Amino acid sequence: MDYFKSLAHELFFNNFETPPTSIQFIDAALSCTSPIFAPPYTDPNQIRIIRRHLVSLLQDYPSFKPSIDPFTHDDGTSVNLLNANGELQVSSSTPPIPLTIWLHESYPFIAPIVLVSTNIDFPIYDNHPFVESSSGAISSFYLVNWKYPGCNLSDLVHNLIKIFSHNHPFYYSPSNDNFFHPSLASRREAVDRLSCNLYYDTTELLSKTHDEVEELSSLREQMVKRAIIAEFTVDEHENERTELKERVKILTDEADKLSSWLKVNDQSSIPEDKIEDAFEATDEDSKVLIDCIAADRATEDLIYSLDNVVEKGVVPLGTYLKQVRLLARDQFFGRAKLVKMGISLQWLD
Structure with missing residues (x-):
């Protein structure tokens, strides 16, 4: 230069x-x-x-x-x-x-x-x-x-x-600003001062708007997270609702079957000493299953009763052990018979 x-x-x-x-x-x-x-x-x-x-x-x-x-x-x-x-x-x-x-x-x-x-x-x-x-x-x-x-x-x-x-x-470091009255300004000076005031107002408004945008952006992120959680919860509830509807359908079908059975086997039309006859097996396997279940549960009840009396000292411990051994043996053979017939032991639960 x-x-x-x-x-x-x-x-x-x-x-x-x-x-x-x-x-x-x-x-x-x-x-x-x-x-x-x-x-x-x-x-x-x-x-x-x-x-x-x-x-x-x-x-x-x-x-x-x-x-x-x-x-x-x-x-x-x-x-x-x-x-x-x-x-x-x-x-x-x-x-x-x-x-x-x-x-x-x-x-x-x-x-x-x-x-x-x-x-x-x-x-x-x-x-x-x-x-x-x-x-x-x-x-x-x-x-x-x-x-x-x-x-x-x-x-x-x-x-x-x-x-x-x-x-x-x-x-x-300014001193006192000169007094200014709008009536003393020309049109151009008034426009300049107005532009200046608008500039400062716009700057302040932009700053506030920026802060508000930041706050709204943060709020939006929170709302998005909540929406995701809400959608997940709705999906869970929908799955649970579907499962409950299926369960209700199954229970309704079972209730219909039970109602039909009760209509056929109305207790009022069966003598009291013949009520058990209403529960009859339709085939040999069903009869064996019913007999084994009845015997197994009777054995369980008897062992439970022996536990109580031995605790109270009514039956000696030796007698208790001998009886429990015999009952357990009979229970084992009954369950083995079911397994041999191909019947699941879940029926005993």
Whole structure:
């Protein structure tokens, strides 16, 4: 950059016996034809407009000085652009704001690029409504809605002074803000202040919305987990319901069979001494099964009774053991007979 400026100085100022004035510098820059240093403004009408706007800016704000330097766009292309740099002193109680106003290749039909120079002593606010903290780029209402011929550099700087007097871009220890009454503001100033207030309100609303979204996301995760548990529980209950329905069907069928049997074997029509005759085996295996079950359960009852009497001392232990041995032997042969016939011992449970 310093090398470029030294070459530009040699190119533009060699024809001057004394350092050129700002107007002479602008004329020399706009008339330069060197392929290395010439700016990209080629249309005569565009050149006249740029000269008029720059001269008007420097007359209205003498703190600004013209310059021509390489500018790199966001897409990486570099071009030599005229620019005006200086400091804005918006009030005596605030630090000055160093600005650089770059004239775009298509100026004045494209808005100039305005940057706030970084300041070590006064860093830029992180959430300033009009200044991007990392690059210093300004995006005020005036620039966003730039339209030629209604807009020019002098009015732009005037607008920046107004908005920065209410919302200074630097961190500093402010004194009491100047009193502001809406009736004293122009339409553009009112729009700028409204944009600023809307920006802060939107920032606060976005922050609250972000917190609410985080809270709702956490709640959603909990609801999803509960829904999974509920679905699992419903599936379990549905399976249990199906099993119960099948069991009810089985029990209903058994109850129907029992009702049918009771109708055929009505106790009131059978003499008391013949009730047991109602339970008759239909074949030889069934008869053997009934006899074995009756004998097995009778043996169990007898052994249980012997356990009680031996505990009370009514029967001697030797007699008890002898009787239990005989009963167990008979019970074993009865169960072996069932196994030999292929009948499951589950009937004895």
